Amino acid sequence: MSTFRARYGAGPMHLAVTAFCLALSGAVVLTIGFPALWNTDAWWQSIGLWFVGAAVVHDAILFPLYAVLDRTLVARLGRFVNAVRIPALGAGLSLLLFAPGIFAHGSETYEAATGQTQEPYAMRWLLLVAGMFAASAAFYGGREILRTLRTRPVVDNPKRQHAPN
Structure with a gap:
């Protein structure tokens, strides 16, 4: 555990939560699609x-x-x-x-x-x-x-x- 913390800079829970948030963000973008993120009028x-x-x-x-x-x-x-x-x-x-x-x-x-x-x-x-x-x-x-x-x-x-x- 101390080797992981020394190399990564935080505990494994931090890595797991960060990975989950990135995966959730990616799923939201893929679900709503890229056109929903860009307003062509303004x-x-x-x-x-x-x-x-x-x-x-x-x-x-x-x-x-x-x-x-x-x-x-x-x-x-x-x-x-x-x-x-x-x-x-x-x-x-x-x-x-x-x-x-x-x-x-x-x-x-x-x-x-x-x-x-x-x-x-x-x-x-x-x-x-x-x-x-x-x-x-x-x-x-x-x-x-x-x-x-x-x-x-x-x-x-x-x-x-x-x-x-």
Whole structure:
């Protein structure tokens, strides 16, 4: 077992799960067929393009970029880094979640279905992000205040009478 782990870099369960996922992905592609993965009317909406693009762009470009950015933030900000990292992650994930509304993608369909416009989405997202950063700053400030109160040395009052031993 240790020889396998030393050569492969992980346990046999990792290899089995990875092989299963690849086989399942291959079965899905073969079942739905390659034409279902490519939209000839709007090439940028193709599942295949987004899948390959996400793998290449994320793994080759974005991940190294934000790994270097994170290392730089840790080196410069120290303990304060999590007060920036967590709301920034929340901002990015909420942007991904609400991107169609924020960028008014499908605004005609949305307005026809609901009778409302998508105008408030961008401002609401910005308020959500501002709230996340404000809450993070408040928690960080509160934590720093508690930390300084706990580490403050106790000063002996010279006017106080000490009981004899």
